[in-house]
Amino acid sequence: MLSAYLIHIAIIIVIYAILAVSLNVAVGYTGLLNLGHIAFFGIGAYASAILTKNDVPYTLALCASGIMASLFGWLLAKITAKLKGDYLALATLxxxxxxxxxxLNWTKLTRGPLGIPGIQKPNIFGWQITGAGSYLIFASVIALFIVLIIYRIVHSRYGKLLEAVRDDAIGAQALGKNIYHLKVQSMMISAFFAGIAGSLYAHYISYIDPSTFFLSDIIIIFTIVIVGGLASLRGSIIAAIIIIALPELLRFIDIPSSMIGPMRQMIYAVILILILMFRPRGIFGRIDLD
Incomplete structure (x- = not known):
């Protein structure tokens, strides 16, 4: 029982690590304060669930979940490309x-508050992933590929251009760089991998509803990014382990179950305050959170 519980926590950590490193592309490397990242997570989850419910193979649904989220990332970036700081944050929110x-309201497609039950487990070229242990291996492999791809992106010449947008957009534009296109591309990359995380989540839990993707959950993802450090992939991964695993200790403390949820939020708040007070760059971050 305990090993199954630990495997479950490990899978959730892997999914949130993907969400954190993908958000870090936009927030940490490009300086786009996106408070709507959880929406891309939800779009990917619903896209994958709906497609597989209509007999689309999981491999195609997995790719489609990323593409669908990326298209919405493109739309959001197009609308908000000229906004900065608080205005951008409010628009993405x-x-x-x-x-x-x-x-919640498009019931014919999403079933609204009833959610989508019975989402099938992935079938990858004949390999039916049913057990939690197998799913952990599968999700970890996907996460590893995503981290490697993002690592190559942010450490390439293109990654330096994204950092130029964050550090000195006017200067980069004066050198002939298309800041608008870079912002759009960064948002699309970030959204794509969040959509993939959504697919992994939906097919692991086997049930999704709108409450899973409510905006309060963005607090968890932002806490991971801030604690790990802006523009630090390693920090996002380590922080995901800490932030997801730490509140689970509450289950082993003799407190009413009704208090666990509020205490989780208190833990996130305390961690954020301590990091902002004593370590503004996060654990491994290279830039301060302005």
Whole structure:
């Protein structure tokens, strides 16, 4: 029982690590304060669940979940490309509310608050992934590929251009770089991998509903990114382990079950405050959170 529980926590850590490193592309490397990242997670989850419910092979549904989220990332970036700072944050937050409202009210497609039950486990070229241990291996392999791809992106010449957008957009534009296109591309890359994480989540849990992707969950992802450090992939992975695993200790403390949820939020808040006070760059970050 304990080993099954630990495997479950490990799978959730892997999924949130993907969400954190993908968000770090936009926030940490490009300086785009996106508070709607959880929406891309939800779009990927619903896209994959709906497609497989209609007998689309999982491998295609997995790719489609990333592509669908990326298209919405393109749309969001197009709308918000000229916004900065707090205005960008509010616009992306509004986008998250819109996506949540669509999930909740488009009942013919999403079943609304009833959610989508019975989402099948992945079948990869004949390999039916049913056990939690097998799913952990599968999700970890996908996460490893994603981290390697993002690592290559952010450490390439293209990655330096993204950092130029973050550090000195006017200077980069003066040198002939298309800041607008770079922002759009960064948001699309970030959204694509969040969509993949959504697919992994949906087919692991086997049930999704709009409440899973409510905006309050962005707090967890941002906490991971901030604790790990902006523009630090290693930090995002380590912070995902800490932030997801630490509140689970509450299960082994003799407290009412109704208090576990609020205490989780308190733990996230305390961690954020301590990091911002004593380690503004996070554990491994290279830049301060302004």
């Amino acid at each position: 509004g986008f998250g509310f819109v996506v949540y409202a669509v999930m």
